[in-house]
Amino acid sequence: MKASRIIDIHTHAFPDFLAKRAIEQLEAMSYGEKAHLDGTISDLLRSMDKAGIEVAVICSIATAPKQVRNITEWSRQVASERIIPFPSIHPDYADFSEEIAQIKDLGMKGIKMHPQYQGFKIDEDRVMPIYEALAAHDLILTLHAGFDISFPTDPSASPDKTARVIERFPDLRIVACHFGGWRQWEEVKRYLAGKNLYFETSYTIGDLPDEKVVELIKLHGDDKILFGTDSPWKDQAKSIEEINSLPLSDETKEKVFHRNAERLLGL
Numbered sequence: 001m002k003a004s005r006i007i008d009i010h011t012h013a014f015p016d017f018l019a020k021r022a023i024e025q026l027e028a029m030s031y032g033e034k035a036h037l038d039g040t041i042s043d044l045l046r047s048m049d050k051a052g053i054e055v056a057v058i059c060s061i062a063t064a065p066k067q068v069r070n071i072t073e074w075s076r077q078v079a080s081e082r083i084i085p086f087p088s089i090h091p092d093y094a095d096f097s098e099e100i101a102q103i104k105d106l107g108m109k110g111i112k113m114h115p116q117y118q119g120f121k122i123d124e125d126r127v128m129p130i131y132e133a134l135a136a137h138d139l140i141l142t143l144h145a146g147f148d149i150s151f152p153t154d155p156s157a158s159p160d161k162t163a164r165v166i167e168r169f170p171d172l173r174i175v176a177c178h179f180g181g182w183r184q185w186e187e188v189k190r191y192l193a194g195k196n197l198y199f200e201t202s203y204t205i206g207d208l209p210d211e212k213v214v215e216l217i218k219l220h221g222d223d224k225i226l227f228g229t230d231s232p233w234k235d236q237a238k239s240i241e242e243i244n245s246l247p248l249s250d251e252t253k254e255k256v257f258h259r260n261a262e263r264l265l266g267l
């Protein structure tokens, strides 16, 4: 099946001057993972053209508080019809409230946070005021979820923690990457399947047997699954083939490839 439109909810790119160094550093800590692209937006757009992806969300991660402002500013510069930037709030960024208001004013749709790279647990008290401000501004929160290739046993982003946030902030729109919890699949089933949040598809097919992926989609509901690749860490064209190879209806695939994202992002 060829989807009528494809939106990639989870990609990464960096300012041109910094892309090479960022990719090298990330590769060095990722146990042999190699980037498929050079980390620039122009290379991402080339990959999108090749794969037939119309729109990509770029998820930035502020690994230190001082990066927050620069990332918002860069996000403002690179936003376009095809590129939807999600800037980032660091849990120790003191002026998060003003920054979140600014991000909303700039017309951005959401932000990305990554527990392992930013040193916090999804459900810890320190980040609750950030979640509250995001919900108040109706901004989407994309969270890395589950273990991470670079932190293979760190439980900071475990599904039970995400479940507590959902209970506390029922209005906060959450996208949990990697089907809600990379390599914590049993906990995903126990704590998150069917709940009020979106799952994103990257790093799952091939890691989890196809029948388990299909089971999770059915358990969770195909209205809450979003196609994402984690490019440049996965190849976008190949990621599309992987979804297409699953025994899912064309209707479900259209939802996953674009309809759910259109609704979430207001496109």
Ligand SMILES: [Zn+2]
Binding pocket: 010, 011, 012, 059, 230
């Ligand atoms: Zn990612």
